Amino acid sequence: MTAISAQFALNDVKPDMVLSDDLLDQQGQVLLPKGATLTEHIIESLHRHDVVSVRIAMGELTPEEDAIQRAHFQVRLERLFRKSDDEHANGLLHRYIRTFRLGEEA
Known part of the structure; x- marks a missing residue:
């Protein structure tokens, strides 16, 4: 099956959401790997890294x-x-x- 994902503004992200793709910084370094589960602490850290949006896993297509x-x-x-x-x-x-x-x- 094919995974479904959506782009979310960081302000709309909630703890326990899962990244659908690697999250890269402006230099191309991996901040968080694909599949990482977001926590309140991680979300705060992403704000400090000036991340504005992330791709979140939404499920799979039938x-x-x-x-x-x-x-x-x-x-x-x-x-x-x-x-x-x-x-x-x-x-x-x-x-x-x-x-x-x-x-x-x-």
């Missing part, structure tokens, strides 16, 4: 929802690349996006 989302991305990608010729750069970009959005092999 297999049916996942199939609908994959079909939606498939249609969008076909539309976006409908006029692209077979130039190497376009083909490479198309493959990378398909891998990212649809989980297909590049």
